[in-house]
Each structure stands twice: as C-alpha cells, then as structure tokens.
Amino acid sequence: MSPTAPGRRPIGRLLVANRGEIALRVMRTARHLGIETVAVHSDPDTDAPHARYADRAVRLPGATSLETYLDAERIIAAALASGADAIHPGYGFLSENPAFARSVVDHGLTWVGPTPESIEAMALKVEAKRIAAEAQVPLVPGAELPESMDDADLQSTCASVGFPLLVKASAGGGGKGMRLVERGEDVVEAVAAARREAVSAFGDGTVFAERYLAGARHVEVQVMGDAHGTVVHLFERECSIQRRHQKIIEEAPSPGVTDRVRGLLHEAAVALAQRIAYVGAGTVEFLVAGEGGGQEFFFLEMNTRLQVEHPVTEAITGLDLVELQLLVAQGAPLPFGQADVTASGHAIEARLYAEDPAHGYLPATGRIHRFRPAPDLPLRVDAGVADGSTITAFYDPMLAKVIAHGATRAESARRLARGLAGLELHGPVTNRESLIATLRSSAFLAGATTTAFLDENPEVLSPQVDAADEGRHARALLLAVLEAERPDSRVPLGWRNVPGPSPVVALERRGGGGPLELSLAEAREDEVITARCRVTRYGDEAFVDDGLVSTAWRVLPRFADPTAEGTAHGAVTPVPGTITAVLVSVGDEVTAGQPLVILEAMKMEHRITADTDGVVARVLVEVGRSVDAHALVVEVDS
Numbered sequence: 001m002s003p004t005a006p007g008r009r010p011i012g013r014l015l016v017a018n019r020g021e022i023a024l025r026v027m028r029t030a031r032h033l034g035i036e037t038v039a040v041h042s043d044p045d046t047d048a049p050h051a052r053y054a055d056r057a058v059r060l061p062g063a064t065s066l067e068t069y070l071d072a073e074r075i076i077a078a079a080l081a082s083g084a085d086a087i088h089p090g091y092g093f094l095s096e097n098p099a100f101a102r103s104v105v106d107h108g109l110t111w112v113g114p115t116p117e118s119i120e121a122m123a124l125k126v127e128a129k130r131i132a133a134e135a136q137v138p139l140v141p142g143a144e145l146p147e148s149m150d151d152a153d154l155q156s157t158c159a160s161v162g163f164p165l166l167v168k169a170s171a172g173g174g175g176k177g178m179r180l181v182e183r184g185e186d187v188v189e190a191v192a193a194a195r196r197e198a199v200s201a202f203g204d205g206t207v208f209a210e211r212y213l214a215g216a217r218h219v220e221v222q223v224m225g226d227a228h229g230t231v232v233h234l235f236e237r238e239c240s241i242q243r244r245h246q247k248i249i250e251e252a253p254s255p256g257v258t259d260r261v262r263g264l265l266h267e268a269a270v271a272l273a274q275r276i277a278y279v280g281a282g283t284v285e286f287l288v289a290g291e292g293g294g295q296e297f298f299f300l301e302m303n304t305r306l307q308v309e310h311p312v313t314e315a316i317t318g319l320d321l322v323e324l325q326l327l328v329a330q331g332a333p334l335p336f337g338q339a340d341v342t343a344s345g346h347a348i349e350a351r352l353y354a355e356d357p358a359h360g361y362l363p364a365t366g367r368i369h370r371f372r373p374a375p376d377l378p379l380r381v382d383a384g385v386a387d388g389s390t391i392t393a394f395y396d397p398m399l400a401k402v403i404a405h406g407a408t409r410a411e412s413a414r415r416l417a418r419g420l421a422g423l424e425l426h427g428p429v430t431n432r433e434s435l436i437a438t439l440r441s442s443a444f445l446a447g448a449t450t451t452a453f454l455d456e457n458p459e460v461l462s463p464q465v466d467a468a469d470e471g472r473h474a475r476a477l478l479l480a481v482l483e484a485e486r487p488d489s490r491v492p493l494g495w496r497n498v499p500g501p502s503p504v505v506a507l508e509r510r511g512g513g514g515p516l517e518l519s520l521a522e523a524r525e526d527e528v529i530t531a532r533c534r535v536t537r538y539g540d541e542a543f544v545d546d547g548l549v550s551t552a553w554r555v556l557p558r559f560a561d562p563t564a565e566g567t568a569h570g571a572v573t574p575v576p577g578t579i580t581a582v583l584v585s586v587g588d589e590v591t592a593g594q595p596l597v598i599l600e601a602m603k604m605e606h607r608i609t610a611d612t613d614g615v616v617a618r619v620l621v622e623v624g625r626s627v628d629a630h631a632l633v634v635e636v637d638s
Contacts, residue, residue, distance in 0.1 A: 010330055011035055011086040011110055015079040016054070018090030019069060020384030021400060022306070023050035026088050029322040038082045040075055042068035044392045049384060056082050063394050064578070065603070069093045070203065072100045076107055086110035086329065088322075092396070095305040096123050096171070097202075112329040114225075114304050118276045122302040124170045126208050132299040135275050137268045140287060140298040142210035147195075151188045158187045161209045166245070167191050169198035170206035176603060177201060178245045180212060196580055196598070197605050213287050215450045218242065219254050219297070220285040221269035222313045224321070225278040226328040232338045233266045234313050234321075240449045241438065243361050244604065248431070249438060250309035251348040252316050255409060255447035257288055261295050272302060280328055281321050283307045308351070308401065311380055315347035315405035346409040348416050350435045352425075354397040355602075357434040358462035358511070363397045363575055363602040364428035365629070366390070369538050371400075374422025374547070377415065379404055391428055393576040393601040399430065409447075413439045425550070426536060426543040429510065432550075437463035462511075465551060473544040473551045474507060476533035478518040481505045481555060484537070506556035507542075515556055570618075570635040571608045576628050577601030579621045584634060588616045596634045597621060614638035 014030045015038040016023045027037040027050070039054035044063050051057045058078035060068040068074070070093055079087055087104050089095035095113070098120035104111045113119070122128045126144050133139055143157050145167070158165060158181065167190050169177025177198030179190035195205040218240045225231040238254035239247040257265070269284035285300040310321050319341075328334065354364040368389040373381045383400035391397065402423070404416035417439040420432055437460040438444055443453065454461065482505065508515045534545045542553040581598035584590060590610045597608040618635040621627060 009085065009110065011112075011326060013038060013055075013082070013084045014086045014088055014112070014326075015040065015058075015075070015082060015084035016050070016088050016090060017069070017075045018088075018093055018095075019045055019048065019050055019395065020398070021382045022090040022092075022308070022384075024053055024384065025382050026090060026322050027053055029320055030088075030326070033323065033326065035326070038079070038084045040069070040078050042394070044390070044394055048389065049386045058082055063392075065093065065395065066200070066203075072097070072103060075100075076103060076109070079104075079109055080107065084109070086112055088112040088325070089305065091303075091305050091308060096303065098123055110329055112280070112325050114278055114280045114282060118278050119304045121276045122282075122304050124206065125168065125301045126170050126206070128302055129299070131275065132272060132302075135268075135272050137272060137299040138297065140210050140213065140300065142208055144208050145191060147205065154191055155184050155187050158209050159184055162211055164212040164214065166210050166212050167194045167207050168210055169194060169202060169204070170208055171198065171202040171204035177205075177207060180245075181209075193598070193605060197600075200580065200600060201603055213289050213298070213451075215289070215452045216240075217254065217256050217288040217450055218247075218285065218300075219257055219265060219288045220283045220303075220307070221265050222307075222310070222321075223269050223273045223278065223282050223284060224324055224328075224334060225273055225280065225282070226334045227279050227331055228333045229277075230334050230337070231270050231273045231278055232334065232336070232341060233270050234317055234319065234341060235343050236262065236265055237307075237309055237312055238449060239309060240451045241444075241453045242451060243357070243454060247309065248351050248353070249348065249435065249449075250312055251346065251409070251412075251449075252312040253343065253346065254288075255449060256291075258292065258295050260293075261288060261297055265297055268297075268299070272299075278304075280304075281306050281310070281325050308398075309349050311382060311401065311403045312347035312349050312405075315380070315403060316343040316345055317341060318344070345405055345407050346412045347403060347405040348409070348412045348439070349401050349403045350416055350420060350439070351401055352399045352420075352435070353431045354391045354399055354428045355431055356429045357431050361431075362606075363393070363604065364391065364430070365393055365576055366428040368399070368425075368427040369541075370424050370426040370536065370543075372424040373402075374419045377419045377422065379415065379419040393578075395602065397602045399425075410445060413445060421549060422545075422547050423550075424534075424536075424543075424545050426538065426541075426552075429552075433463050433465075434461055465549060469546075469549045470509065470551060473533060473546070473549070474509075474518055474553075477507060477535055477542055477544055477553055477555075478505050480535035480537070481542075508554045508556055510552040510554065570632050571596050571610060573599055573608060573627050573629055573631045573633060574606065575599075575601045577606065577626070579623055579625045579627060579633070580605065582619060582621065582623060584616050584619065586616050586619055590614060590616060590636060599627070599633075608633055610634075610636055612636060612638045 013036040037054045039051045039057040041051040062068045094100040098116045102116040164182045167179045177194045179194045181190045199205040222234040237252040239250040241249040283303045286297045288297045356362045380403040404412045406412035540555045577599040580600045595607040599606045614636040617637045621633045
C-alpha cells in the first residue's frame with residue numbers, strides 16, 4: 001500500500017458501519033494492512049461473525065435497521081468512543097447518505113468513500129439523471145412523482161411514460177422501493193408501496209417512474225478515482241439475473257455486450273465520474289437493449305459505494321477494491337493508470353439467500369446449524385454466517401456470496417455450480433438449488449441472461465432432485481436413524497431372535513413429496529456406502545450431503561399427536577416481521593386475494609391476503625407491531 005499524501009492522516013483504526021459479509025470482507029483487508037477494526041452491532045447481531053471478528057465491537061441498542069445501522073448519530077458516537085479515526089460504510093444502510101458522510105468528516109474522521117458532494121450529486125436518482133443528461137449519456141424515459149401529486153396526476157404522468165414501467169426509490173438501491181406496474185389502475189397502490197418501503201430502507205420516500213425495458217441487460221461499469229483527478233474504469237459486470245429487481249447472479253465480463261457498446265459504456269462511466277470529481281470506488285449502471293449493430297444503452301444510476309458484486313471485478317483484474325478505497329481515502333494517488341488495468345478470464349458470483357424461490361421468494365428465518373464450503377475447490381466464499389448463526393426477520397436474507405473464476409465462462413459456471421452443490425448448508429430453506437439449476441441451464445450457458453431470464457426459465461425456481469438421488473438419501477437417512485435409536489450397538493442392525501416386520505421410519509422431504517415410510521428391508525447398504533452420504537440430524541430435522549446433491553428431511557413421529565391443533569382460521573403471517581399497513585377494518589367486506597395487511601420482513605414487503613370471500617370479524621394487529629410467523633392478523637367470517 002502506498003503512503004498517504006502530505007497532510008492526510010493515515011488510518012489506524014477503522015469502524016465498519018455495517019453488518020454481515022461486507023463488514024467481514026472490509027475488516028479482513030483492513031487487518032491485512034495492519035489497521036485495527038471496530039464493529040457495530042444490533043442486539044440480534046451480538047454474536048454475529050462480524051462482531052466476533054473485529055478487534056473491538058460497540059453495541060447499538062435495538063433490533064431494527066432504523067434503531068441501529070441507520071442511526072448516524074449512534075454510529076459516529078461509537079466511532080469516537082472506540083477511538084476509531086475512520087469509517088467505512090460498506091454498502092446499503094448509510095453508505096450513500098451524503099449527510100452522514102459530511103457528519104463523519106465534520107467530526108474529524110476519515111470517510112472511506114467519495115466526497116459528500118459527489119454522493120449528493122448521485123444519491124437522488126432524479127438529480128443523477130439530470131447530470132447524466134448534461135454529460136450526453138442516453139437516459140431511459142421517465143418522470144418525477146412528487147408527493148404533492150394526487151391520484152389522478154400520478155396516473156396521467158405514468159401513462160405519459162408508458163407501460164410497463166418501474167416505480168423506483170430516488171434514494172438507495174438494492175431493489176428496495178421498486179415496483180413493476182403494467183396497468184394504469186395499479187399505479188396508485190404501487191407508488192404508495194414503493195414510498196413505504198423506501199422510507200423504511202432509506203428514510204426517504206421520494207420515488208419516480210421509469211420505462212421498463214423488458215428483455216434488456218443490466219450492465220454496470222466499475223470506476224475508481226483518486227483525489228488527484230485520476231478516474232479509471234475496471235471493466236464491466238453483467239447483473240441481469242434478478243428477483244424482485246435485486247441481483248442474484250453477477251459476472252464479469254458481460255456475455256452479451258458488443259465490443260462497440262462495451263467501449264462506449266466504459267467511456268460514459270468514466271466521463272460521468274470525472275464530471276463530479278469522483279474519489280473512491282463507484283459503479284455506473286446501464287440498461288443495454290438489442291443485439292448486434294443495433295444494440296443501445298441507457299443510463300440508470302450511479303452507486304457511490306462498493307457493490308455487493310465487486311468480487312467478480314477483483315477476480316478478473318487481480319485488484320483489491322477495498323484496499324484501493326482505503327488507499328485513496330488517505331489521499332494517495334491510484335498506483336496505476338488506465339493502460340495498466342487488464343482483465344483475465346471470467347468470474348461469476350452467486351448470492352445465497354435464506355428464501356424459497358418456489359414460493360414467491362418467501363424469506364426464511366431460523367438457525368444455521370452448519371455452513372461448510374465445499375473442500376478442494378478454488379472458490380471464494382464471502383459469508384456473513386457461520387455455524388450457529390441465527391437468521392432473523394430484521395435484515396436482508398443474504399447469507400453469503402460464492403465466486404468462481406476460470407479461464408472461460410463455461411469453466412466458471414461449472415465450477416460454481418459444483419461448489420454450491422458441495423456446500424454443507426443446514427438450516428432454513430435457501431435458493432441454493434435454484435442457483436445451481438440456473439448455472440447449469442442451457443439458456444444461461446448460451447449467454448441469454450437478460451432481465452427476463454427468470455420469467456422465461458421458471459423451471460429453475462423449483463428444480464427437482466433426481467429420484468435416484470432422493471432414494472439413496474432416504475435410505476441413508478433410514479439407516480442413520482435406526483442406528484442412532486437402537487438400544488444396543490453391539491447387536492447387528494435389524495437382527496431379531498423372533499420373526500417380525502423390519503423396522504420402519506417415517507420421513508418427509510422438505511420442499512414437497514409428502515410423507516413416506518421406509519423399512520430396513522428397502523435399504524441396500526451397498527448403495528448407501530457407494531454414495532458416501534453424510535447424514536446430520538438436529539432433533540427432527542435431518543440433512544443428507546454426498547458432495548454432489550444435498551437434501552433436507554424431517555423425521556416424522558410414528559403416531560400423530562391427537563392433541564395437535566389445526567391451523568388458525570383467517571389471514572396469517574408467513575414469516576416474522578413488522579406490520580407497516582392495515583388495509584381493512586372490522587365489518588369490511590373482502591374478496592379472496594384482497595390485501596388485508598402489509599408485513600415488512602427482511603427489508604421486503606409482503607401482502608397478507610384474504611383466502612376467502614367474507615366479512616372482517618377481527619383485526620388483531622396495528623401498524624408498528626412485531627409479529628411471529630403464522631400469527632393470525634385478520635379474522636374473516638365467510
């Protein structure tokens with residue numbers, strides 16, 4: 001690392017104002033550079049990996065983001081109390097808040113990021129579009145939607161933009177505060193929902209409308225600048241495969257951009273960064289539409305921070321972006337020019353989420369019993385969880401990022417899919433199998449990775465385990481259960497001194513298939529041994545891994561509990577969360593599918609709907625109340 005510039009103070013102790021994998025990732029580079037680290041943590045994150053890894057940890061009392069990681073005053077107080085001389089914001093939370101950056105500087109601390117003025121110029125996407133237009137960067141058609149607009153104005157303004165369109169939060173990113181609108185009659189509800197989510201995630205409910213370009217590619221350019229006027233690009237990434245407008249697979253370079261447009265993207269990104277005297281790591285995002293000679297691109301936004309997907313750029317360039325951030329934050333010049341930056345091979349990143357793609361990406365909570373990356377594979381795993389971590393409803397459900405780098409795109413995809421398959425991940429349901437199916441799909445391997453990928457390839461959302469693999473795993477689990485439950489380990493498994501039926505175990509596969517019963521007579525020990533299955537149990541939960549396929553099971557009781565109660569009648573919550581809106585009152589007539597309550601969980605809104613026509617008999621929640629999973633919120637008499 002180069003020395004700091006004259007007059008700039010070197011960083012000795014760095015507070016990372018974030019959580020999860022990005023906090024750990026920043027602290028690892030800081031520790032490598034000899035910089036002490038300070039973590040901040042909420043009450044649910046008291047024992048989180050990032051809090052344990054740091055040299056010092058400061059508690060932020062509370063559980064929600066607004067009480068903790070979004071409380072600028074508390075974070076600066078934590079930095080001062082811990083003796084930190086610099087703050088790195090990570091991504092999300094306060095990372096693109098110009099007032100926070102300015103306050104950090106005003107308190108005599110080093111801000112590891114662009115100047116507050118640069119953040120301010122790009123923080124509100126509406127203003128960013130004006131600056132991009134002045135730099136002659138093509139824009140997607142859109143319109144501002146100020147809160148002063150009434151419902152009629154909203155509908156007419158959106159109609160002038162054209163459908164389908166996206167309602168987007170002006171502040172922040174990550175798919176928060178964003179709604180796809182395909183019909184004029186849905187505009188008012190979509191705008192209201194986007195505003196609520198934007199306020200919760202970023203503290204700013206400003207939204208705007210933008211034409212939705214179906215089938216386009218989402219391509220972004222990584223830029224890096226220093227305080228001496230140098231700005232370079234570090235090539236592009238493609239991030240088109242998204243769910244709920246949030247990326248799940250990213251790669252570098254883009255497989256679908258022509259060489260002509262690739263060069264124009266790089267030039268436009270550098271020009272925009274230079275216009276605002278950009279310092280540090282940033283990303284300029286574009287939509288790329290069309291193919292061949294008719295391909296065009298449009299500016300979306302600039303993210304004035306490190307991106308979740310920065311590891312793929314690090315993989316192809318060999319650069320450490322966090323080290324470069326720390327370098328330029330101390331006033332030193334970039335140690336290279338544009339001509340010195342080269343790219344090698346292809347890198348792909350997959351984001352592991354605690355969610356169920358087969359059921360509307362429903363987020364999952366619970367304990368991570370085991371998290372063990374596949375051995376003997378050259379993969380990078382940036383994880384925010386470890387054995388024993390608890391996934392709560394308060395924060396984003398991302399568990400980890402897994403990155404593969406190879407000579408070719410096909411090699412990287414194959415290696416990444418194999419690594420995900422070999423990961424031992426015991427706990428709540430995740431999107432792991434969907435990621436593997438995507439990476440192995442013919443459409444992905446052909447480079448057909450537009451923003452419509454998941455709509456056009458819905459089969460990857462609920463891939464089925466091969467029947468032979470499922471059978472092997474069931475028999476392995478049967479043997480493991482019987483072995484664990486027999487009273488005398490000296491007696492051979494299944495041995496009896498009188499005739500009788502073989503021992504039976506009742507199992508249920510997570511994700512479908514229903515209960516099944518297996519007897520010892522059905523188990524063929526040679527198959528189980530050949531498969532080298534590893535069976536792990538946590539109470540009635542069981543996980544079977546063989547390095548190529550993983551399955552999750554529940555060991556069922558042999559006899560049903562006659563005292564067990566049925567499911568409560570009425571609308572219930574699918575996951576724990578906080579009530580953000582109650583849309584009905586006692587006595588209201590409702591129809592099946594009508595929204596009754598809005599629940600926020602893991603930074604996403606979930607609509608709790610009526611399952612039948614009827615009349616609201618009881619409303620059991622109010623705005624601001626925290627509820628558990630499967631809680632009855634509205635009772636409807638049919």
